[in-house]
Amino acid sequence: MASMLLSDCSTSATARLVPLQRRISVLTSQLRSQVSLPWGAVSPRLVHSSGSRFQSPCTVASAMSTDTSAKIIDGKSVAKQIRDEIAGEIVKLKDATGVVPGLAVVLVGSRKDSQTYVRNKKKACEAVGITSYEANLPDDSTEEEVIKQISLFNNDPSVHGILVQLPLPRHMNEENILNAVGIEKDVDGFHPLNIGRLAMQGRESLFVPCTPKGCIELLHRYDVEIKGKRAVVIGRSNIVGMPAALLLQRANATVSIVHSYTKNPEEITRQADIVITAVGVANLVRGSWIKPGAVVIDVGINPVDDAESPKGYRLVGDVCFEEVSKVASAITPVPGGVGPMTIAMLLSNTLSSAKRLHNFQ
């Protein structure tokens, strides 16, 4: 996960590489004329007096402007629709079999962000009728203690899904711990057998990782054709980028993966009809990276300082929404895009698991 970032598009190395002409959007050019400086020299403080910290002109503008041409892919409302569908199916499962799906979350340590995610998952479970179980282990737990807890959940018939909240404390070997989750309860889809099957022709994994699955579900629900299209995934992590690329390829897109060693990310990304970004760098993807009419799915969740927000920060994606929404045909917002879909897919995987384990169609 990215730590707190202060992103300034105008002075970042990426921004400097972007041809000036392509970086000019209606609002940004207005800002430039207000301060009469070359764009690269604009201090956001000149145009945004309320905050004392350096802010990205891109994100400042998006907070002020509603002038977008792209369709907004509303993950929040799609996720709500999916949760309603799941709640209905859980009632049917319970009525027919008496089975109530159960999700167990293993949280090691006391990271505030992880605690918040776990709390939100718990609430989402309760709202659809999934029983949630939680194991909180201290930061200094041993790998064996965590694996022992996972084994207890593996052997508990009321638990149909097990999620180990990431990141784990540094002293732990993530691979050993994720390998301990029984594949038939691996609702995160992080077990190497599940990921491996995703990568192989003609094989089906028991579970598909929730965030990439949510991205594809959004594309389907918004009737975005994937087959035969060029897709670029920015980021190649085990939990988002890599499985997202595999899923796009399985849906017959031609896929390129951009990562931190990619020499010409802008040029490669500009070839894509579909872009999925999962990087953890606020405003990395500028308008000039996007082919006109492309569909952009922004997975990034990046906190940026915001003196006006009660929390002192707000969340932005990897995409400079203000610029990209003027070039793309459709785009997910942050928040309210992929995040809620991740949770909805987790509930969906837990329900599927309960059905599979109890042979319910």
Ligand SMILES: NC(=O)C1=CN([C@@H]2O[C@H](COP(=O)(O)OP(=O)(O)OC[C@H]3O[C@@H](n4cnc5c(N)ncnc54)[C@H](OP(=O)(O)O)[C@@H]3O)[C@@H](O)[C@H]2O)C=CC1
């Ligand atoms: N909305 C949601 O539901 C979720 C959101 N997230 C968010 O998504 C983002 C990514 O998460 P995650 O995949 O776990 O992050 P990781 O840090 O594990 O991976 C980041 C990836 O981005 C690549 N990268 C880093 N910098 C650049 C760059 N400048 N240009 C191109 N590629 C770059 C890295 O490349 P390399 O491999 O070369 O190091 C790496 O592959 C985060 O903001 C996270 O908070 C994550 C999970 C769920």
Ligand SMILES: Nc1nc(=O)c2c([nH]1)NC[C@@H]1CN(c3ccc(C(=O)N[C@@H](CCC(=O)O)C(=O)O)cc3)C=[N+]21
């Ligand atoms: N084992 C494991 N599985 C995960 O799936 C996993 C994980 N560990 N570790 C952390 C990341 C991150 N992640 C998010 C889930 C939901 C939102 C989400 O709902 N976001 C809201 C905003 C939430 C807010 O306002 O704080 C939104 O984008 O609208 C974000 C991020 C799952 N992850």
